[in-house]
Amino acid sequence: MVKKYKIQGLLYAMAGVLSLMLLIAACKEEKLGPSGEGTKPAVITDVSIRNVNGAAVLRYNIPDENTAYVLAEYESRSGVLRSIKSSRFKDSLKVDGFAAAGSYEVTLYAVNDGDVRSDPLKITVSPLEPPYKRMLESLVIESTFGGVIVSYDNPDTAALKVVLLTEEGGAEKLVESFGVTSKSGRLLSRGFESAERKFGLFVRDRYDNYSDTIYTSLTPLYEKQLDKSKFAELTLQGDFNTPNNSSRSRLSNIWDGITANGTNDDFFATVNGAGFPQTFSFDMGVTATLSRFKYYPRSESCCAYKNSPRYFEIWGSNVADGDWSNWTKIVDCEMLKPSGLPDGEYNSVDVAYVESGIDYEIPVGTPAYRYIRFKTLSVWSSGNIAIYELTFWGSE
Template identity: 45%
Template sequence: MISLKKILLFVVLLCVAAACNKADFVKPQDSGPLSGVISGITVENLPGSAKISYSLPDSKNLLYVKAVYSTKPGVFKEVKASYFKNYMILDGFADENEYEVKLYAVSRAEQISEPVIAKVKPLTPPVIAAFRDLQLKATFGGAVVTFTNSAEADLSIFFLAEDETGKLVPVQTFYSKQQQVSYSIRGFADKKRKFAAYIKDRWDNYSETVYAELTPLLESQLDKGKFSIVRLPGDTWEPNVAARTLNKIWDGLTTGAGNSFNGKVGVGFPQHFTFDLGVTAAISRMVYYPKAVAGDSYTTTARYFEIWGSNDPDPDGGWDNWVKLVDCELIKPSGLPGSEYTAEDFAYCQAGINYDFPPGTPAVRYLRHKTLSLWSGSNLNVYEITLFGATQ
C-alpha cells in the first residue's frame, strides 16, 4: 500500500516538472515594437578602425545595438553591442576612405529599428602604415625585411624569391606584433636574384608588394670542430652534471636527454660562459636550440640573454675588451608563463630559433653568452648553438 508521504512526494515532482516545461516555452517579455532609434552619434576615427558613441532609445524592449558596414568593396561586417554600453569599435578597414555605417536598435524579440546612418573615415590602417616603412635589403645568405609596426598589430609577413625558372614563388611567412620588425630568409647563393615581400593583417587586408633585385651576402656555417671552451674567472662553464659539459652546445645534437649543457645551480644571474670559435668571423646569425624535451621544455631555459664578442678577452674575466653583438629574447608563441607550454611552443624550440646579428657586426674570435634570466628554474640548459657568417 502506498503511503501518504510517497503520494505527496509524487505530487511535488509532478509540479516541478510542469513548472520546468512551462519555463521552456516562456516567450520574450516586452516583445512589442521598439520606440525610438539610435541618436546623438559621435565618431572617433582610429588607425584602421573607428569608435562610434551614441545615445540609446528609451525603450524597455531594447536588447542590443547592431552596426552593419563595409570594410572594403564587397566585404561586409556586423558588430553588436549590448544595451549596457553606449559605444562600439568598428575595425578591419582596409584603407583611409570614408565609409557608411548603418546603426540599428534591436529588441528582445529581434525586431529591428529603422537604420541611422553614421559616416566614418578611419586613419591609416596598421597594415598600410607598416608597408610604407618597409625596406627589403640583401643580407647574409638571403634578404631581410624591416619595418615599424607602431600599432603593434597582428601582422603576417610574406616572402617570395625567384626560383630556377625565374618565377617568384612563396618562400616563408612570419608573424609578428612587435613594434620593430626584422625578419630574414636564408639559404641563397651569393648571386643576384629577385625577392619580394608583402604584409597581411588579421582581417585579410593586404598591402602592396615590394620588389627588389638583390645579391645575398656570402654566408657559411662556422666549423664547430674548431670551437673550444675558454675558462675565464667568474664564468659559469662548470656543469651541474659531470657529463653535460659546455662542449655539448657544439656536438650537433639538438634534443634528447643528456645532450645539453647543464649549468651550475645556485650561481645567480646574470651568468656567462665563453668559447673560442677557432677562427675570426663576422657573424650574421645564430640558430639557438634551447631545452626541448617533451614534458620538460622551458624549464631552466633562457628567456633574456646577450651575445658578446672579443678578439682579446680580459684574462681576469672582466668586460673591458668585449662588445655586445646582439640582445636576445626567447619567446613563447603561446604567451604562457613560467614552465607552461603548448605543442606549438615545443615545436618552436625543437626547430631552433634564429637570431640575426645586425649589419656591421664586427668580426670576433671569442663569444660570450650572458644569461640575464630564465623562464623557470635556477640553472641554464642549452642544447646547441649553430653560427653562420663570413670568416677572415
Template identity: 30%
Template sequence: MKNIIKLLSVSIVFILFSCDEHEREPIFKDNTIPSIIENVVVTPINGGLDIKYDLPNSSDLLYVKALYTTSNGEEAEVKASAFNNKLQILGFGDTNEKTVRLYSVDRSENVSEPITVTGSPLTSPVFLIQESMEITSDFGGARFTWENALNTPVSIELMSTNEQGELETVETVYTEQTATKSSLRGYESEPRIFAAVIRDRYDNFSDTIYANTPDKKLVPLFEQLIDKSGFNKVVLENDDNWDAWEGDYWFLFDDDMESIAHTLGTHPRPSILTLDLGVNVTLSRFTVHQRLSHGTAHAYGHGNPKTYNVYGAKELPDSDDLDDWILLKECESIKPSGSPIGTNTDEDIDHLYAGDEYTFDEATEIRYFRFAVYSTWDGSGYINLSEITFWGNIIE
C-alpha cells in the same frame, strides 16, 4: 518505487528543458517597434569608424546593430549590447566614404527604423605598415623591418624569386607587435629580388613592396655556417660547469635540439662558457636556442638564459677576466608577445623554435668565444639551453 523514480526523472528533465527554452526567448513578445538611437557621432579611425550615440530610454532594448558594406563589397554587421553607447567598425581597406545604417533591436527582436550615417575611414593599418617597411641586404639574404604602431594582427609574406625567376612566398610572419624584423637567408651573394606583401584578417592587402633600388634587387652579404666539428673545448678558471645533471658542454654544438647543456646553479653570476672556434673568423651572427628537450614545456622559463654578453679574442688572453676580452654584443632574449611566463602565443612559439638571433655590427676577427649569462627567464640559479650556432667569414 522504480516507476516513481523514473517518472520523477522524466519530470525533472522536462522542467529543465522547458526552463532552457524560456530563457532563450522573451516571456512576453510584442510587435512594438523600438525607438531609434539619437545624437550619433561618427569618428574616423585607421581602417574603420568609431560610432557613439544616445540610447533610447527603454528597458526592453537588447542591442544596437550596424549594417554596412566592406571594402570588398560584402555586406557585414556589427552589434553592441544595450550596456554600451558605442560600437566600432573595423576592416576597411580604403578611405572612401562609407554609409552605415544603425538599428535599435529589442528583446522581441523588433527592429527600429534605420539611422543612416556616413564617414570616411583613415588609412588602413596595412598601408601604414607598408609605408614603414624597408628591405635591405642582410647576411645570406635580406632583412625586412617594419613598424606596426597600432598593433594590428597581420600576416606578412616574405618573398624572393625562384629558379624560374618567379616571385614566390618563402616565409609568412604572423605578428601584431609594434616593431618587428625578419630575414630570409640561405642565398648566394648574387643580385636577386626580395619583396613582401602585408595582409590583415579582413583580407585587405598591401601592394607588393620591393627594395628601394633601381632594379628592385639586393645582393645578400656573404657568410657561411661555421663548422662545429672543428670546435675545441676551453675551460678557464672562472668558467661554470656546463656538464651538470643530464647536460653536457658539447650538446650545445651537436645540432640536436633534444640535448642540452646544464649548470648546477651554484656558480656566481655571470656563468661563463668558453669556446675555441678552431679557425679565425669574423662573425656575422649567431643564434641561441632555449631548452627544447621537452618541446615547449620550458619555453621562456626554467633556467633558460635571459640576459647575456658575448666576448671574443683572436689570441687566448693570459687572463680569464672578461675585461681582457673584446665585448662583441650585449644580448637579451625576447618574447615577442611580452606575456607572462607560462602564457605563449603562436608568435612566441615560432620565435622559440627559430631561436634568438643576434647580428654583429662590427666585423671583429676572433678565434675564441665566451658566452656569459647574467640572468635567466624565471630567475633560476641554474642555466640550461639546447644549442648555439655561428655564421660568419673564415679568415684564411
C-alpha cells in the same frame, strides 16, 4: 444540490484557468505581435562621429527601452557588406574594416527583441587611412646573412600579416607570412643563396583587405656554418670550465655535433658551487662576422629546465685574455619556456622547443671576432650549468 454546486465550481475553476492562459497568450502576443514583430523602436538620435584609422567610433542616444541592440550596416569596400551590433547598455559602437580612407554611408537601426528594426538613420563616416596601408608605407627590406630582414612600424598595433614573396623560375612564390601585432619590429627570413633575386611584400588585415605589393631586388649576404673542427678551448682568468662527472662533461663537448639525449660524454657541465655569473671561453679558429647561433640546452626530461643557462650573454674579442676591457658584449639572450608554466614545471611543448635548438640573431653590423665568451647569469635551478651544443653561422 451538493453535486450540482461541485460541478459548477469545477466549471468556474476551469474557466478561470482558461482565462489566465488567454491572458498570458495575449501578453506574449502584445510583446511579439502577430508575426513575432512587436512595437517598432524609435530612431537612434544625437549621433556623433570620431573618425580613426580604418574605422569610425559612433556615439548616440537610444530613445526608448524598446531597443534590445543597435545595428550598423555598411559596405567596407565595394560589394562587401558588414554589420556591427552593440547592446542597448552601451552608447557607442565601432564600424571598422574599411579598405581605404574616404566617405562611406552607414545605416543605423534600433532593434527590439523580436528583431524589428526602427526606421533607418543614414550617416556618413570618413575613416582615415587603414592600418594595413600605413604599415606598407613603413616597410623597409634589406639584405642580411642568408636572407632578408624586414623592418616595420605598426602605430595602430593592429593584428596584421606581412607576406613575403620571391621570384623563382619566372613565377612568384610565397616565402613566409608573418603575424604582427607589435608597434614595431623586424622580420627575418633565411635560407637563400648569396645571389640577386626579386622579393615582394604586401600587407593584409583580418578583414581580407590587401595592400599593393612592393618589389625590390636584393642579394642576401653570404653565410655558412662555421667549422667546429677548428674550435678550441680557452682557459682565461675569471673563467670557470671545470667539468662535472670526472671530467667526462668537458667543454669540447659543445662542438662535437651531438645535440640531444646523449650521455655525460656528450654535453658540457660544470661542477657545482662556482656561483653566478659564470663564464667559459673558446677559440673559433677563424675571425668571423657572425650572423646567428643555435643553443642546444640539456634536453633530457629530467633536466631541460634545471641547469640549462636561462639568462646569458655572448661576448666577442680578438684578444685571448681574461681582461673584460678587451671584450665586447654581442647579444643578451634568454632561454624561454613556451608553455608559460611556473618554475619547476614544463610539458612536451617545452621539451620539443629545447630539443630542436634555440636560435639567436647576432645584430647586423657586429664586428668580426675570433674568440667567444659565454657568460651565464642564471640557470633555471641548480648550482651549475649544462649545455649540449653551440653552433655558429657567419662569414670568415
